[in-house]
Amino acid sequence: MFTLTVYKPSEPWNKNKIVGQKLPLKLQQIWAIRIRLELVNNIRDLALFNLAIDSKLRGCDLVTLKIRDIAHGKTIQSRAIIVQQKTGLPVQFELTENTRNSVQSLITNFQLSSNDYLFKSRIHSSEHLSTRQYGRIVDAWVSMIGLDQTQYGTHTMRRTKPSLIYKKTKNLRACQLLLGHRKLESTVRYLGIEVDDALEISESIDS
Template sequence: MGSVVNSVHREPWYKGKIVGQKAPLKLKDIWALRVRLQMESRLRELALFNLGIDSKLRGCDLVGLKVRDVCHGDQVASRAVVMQHKTQRPVQFEITPATTRDAVQKWIKQSELKSEDFLFPSRIHDSPHLGTRQYARILGGWVQELGLDPAEYSTHSMRRTKATLIYRRTKNLRAVQLLLGHSKLESTVRYLGIEVDDALEISDQTEI
């Protein structure tokens, strides 16, 4: 009888929400935000934004980066290797010179960060580094500033942005798989939201 009493009609959790992959950022939005952050000297956000795009890391891996992960001595490296928290598999990424390397270098210098320090220390006392929720809030602010629909974007939009651009330009699924640190090509196919037939056709044409 208890089950009958408790069977109150509930709206599905996804009602009114967009279910599925979050949208990657467009090039014009990337540059619009970069310019704004530079003009307003928001170094921490600029470093976080540029590194988020370049690294294609999940939010938990991005906020957990230490200075030593991206630096050789006192210089920001051209490439970095990070162990992914979710898969415990290493993934390598490039740190582009004109945008990301410069922004990260300036942020480290301004904040006087040492090798063992977290790259993005938290401003909340009981947390050693920026949390994923804080990162999501910061991203929400960026989306708002760009005049985009907040329901269509999340921190995964940052992870997907460069991967999607690389795929569109090269059609090289294997390369994108390696850059995202996926163990299976099928995961990359789903992540990019491309059709399986299209993916297999491209995969057949891609010599490794």
């Protein structure tokens, strides 16, 4: 006699979760997080936060950065270039003075060498932070300054600086290059530019 096994369809990963485009941080929010990390002397998170903002990298590329990717000898470079895992295309990014200083503190404090991952995992089975761990860290950052975790995520860190640049310059091509997108349309969708511009126009009309 045969037993018929009925399999229930698995629940979607996003059940009961708010999904959609994550908000970028505003300038005052960037500084609010940065100052709190400095006050508690969280060397690793401060370097991770600063580099995430400057590099505009996807989480998978950020967590696998090695010292040699951003440093020449003992000197942290002001610019770096990596090949993106998702697209296979190279992308360049800048490291501002703030970021270089925080990364140097990380390297010195944890005695990291050229071939070491910048952001080591505290889980022994992994050599570097996982994207999931990175996501939890971002959740902690936004909660720390009273923001709603459901509105922000790892893509918040990637979108923040390009969003600030676009608002200041309206230079969409520059944002495309900084994000490493193949097509300009991808940048428009990613930053939600058409929606933002439409809302700004609407807000300026006194009906």
